[in-house]
Amino acid sequence: MNSTVVKLAGSERQPIGEIVREAPGASIAQVTVILRRAAPMPALPTRFLPEYGSSAADVVAVVASVAAAGLKIVGVHTPSRRIRVEGTVADLCRYFHTAVHEVKHADGSIQQRMRAGGLSIPAELAGIVVAVLGLDDRSQAETRHIVADPNAVGVSYTPVQLAEIYQMPPADGTGQTIAIIELGGGFSQTDLTSYFGGLSLAPPTVTAQTVDGGVNAPGQDPNADGEVLLDIEVAGAIAPKANIVVYFTQNTDAGFVDAISTAAHADPTPCAISVSWGQSEDHWTAQSRTAMDNAIADAVALGATVTVAAGDNGSSDSQKPGAHCDFPASSPHALGCGGTSLHASEGKVVSETVWNDGKSGGSTGGGVSDAFQLPAWQAGAGVPKRSGGGSAGRGVPDVAANADPQTGYQVLVDGQPQVIGGTSAVAPLWAGLIARLAQLNGKPLGLLQPTLYAGVKPGVPVTYLRDITSGNNGAYKARPGWDACTGLGVPQAAVSAL
Helix, strand or coil, X not given: CCCCEEECCCCCECCCCEEEEECCCCCEEEEEXXXXXXXCCCCCCCCCCHHHCCCHHHHHHHHHHHHHCCCEEEEEECCCCEEEEEEEHHHHHHHHCCCCEEEECXXXXXXXXXXXXXXXXXXXXXXXXXXXXXXXXXXXXXXXXXXXCCCCCCCCECHHHHHHHCCCCCCCCCCCEEEEEECCCCCCHHHHHHHHHHCCXXXXXXXXXXXXXXXXXXXXXXXXXXXXXXXXXXXXHHCCCCXXXXXXXXXXXXXXXXXXXXHHCCCCCCCXXXXXXXXXXXXXXXXXXXXHXXXXXXXXXXCCEEEEECCCEHHHCCCCCCCCCEECCCCCCCEEEEEEEEEEECCEEEEEEECECCCCCCECCCEEEEEEECCHHHCCCCCCECCCCCCEEEEECCEEEECCHHHCEEEEECCEEEXXXXXCCHHHHHHHHHHHHHHHHCCCCCCCHHHHCCCCCCCCCCCCEECCCCCECCCCEXXXXXXXXXXXXXXXXXXXXX
């Protein structure tokens, strides 16, 4: 193996917790190696071209290098530029010039394969390899749902009721596919049959797909099951004739990126990919953020709209000091989904404000990205400067819908009726709406923001959505037009024109 190496930009990790010991070198692990594009993709991709994948020459170079090091190639996917590599932990660490450890967390639990510092790659692969994910297998994301306290619930809704309240166009998702990304948990057909039967709907066709060893495992983690069933039940009730494919993967940076890429490049291409997991931008490496953003860019170029929960911890996103955005909602290729508190009667809106239940109840995420620049389509929206000063970044969210657990969604989880809120519910709601719109239009919508923001001006509501002008999420206040709480607003009848 060539002894000359170069640093892999953006691969630096900070350690978390107390190091117990070096991770067992003989154990087998897999990593995802991501290659550069053969040709740059435009900022507003309208279709996916072969040259947006990796070149044959680059694939040959990487395969030859890792094979010479005694590592095994277990998968190559040229369109998404991914090579899956397997080896012992010792051999992988030797090849990428790092060390991994078992780390003890504050709760006493131990997680393996956590590293500090950056990675290095053979010099001949400089510029070819842009990310190496999964050698550090710490949990990358958290769910964005909150189970309501039964004593605190003021009112709750079924997704069918919300479709009526938000004046969604009459369609059922026929001919469409919705992909849902899950980093844990599972669902049972028994729950789905019971839930949809209670709504007088036939259960949608729901299938589970394995990515990087993730499996549909209901009953092992009730919290994650709540996320999975919330996502399926909301999207499925909004678009009951759509096919729903749930991609189960490991909760690592590699698993998350691989699931998005696998869903994006599936046949048929989903009209929507719903993501209700996230983490503050600060907790991602630069290489993993870029890899995820590129995977989402692939999805929209292929025609999918990627709906992503904006977070449930207000403008701070549980980080101090200052304001922080949740990722991947802050990807400029994702449709960031914020949350409201909705009060309606007999199918009509009585009031709707920014969701903010204070420290004990959560609040919609939203803010200005520190990682991504202001997109051209958002330039006229009046996005403020970043909390740390300087220029404006990508503003989050783009759209919103009901998310307050106290005005939450009626769902069924592991046989138990629950009311659940959080922006986790908004991403699948919008995915279901996208399926209705794609059915009516006879074509996918892809990147929706250039249409939503067309002609946008600060302080002026847009055509397609109903503006939310009351409330705050901490650092940001609702206002006429776009704001960093509920974006451009919530669905209304005019959304049918998209």
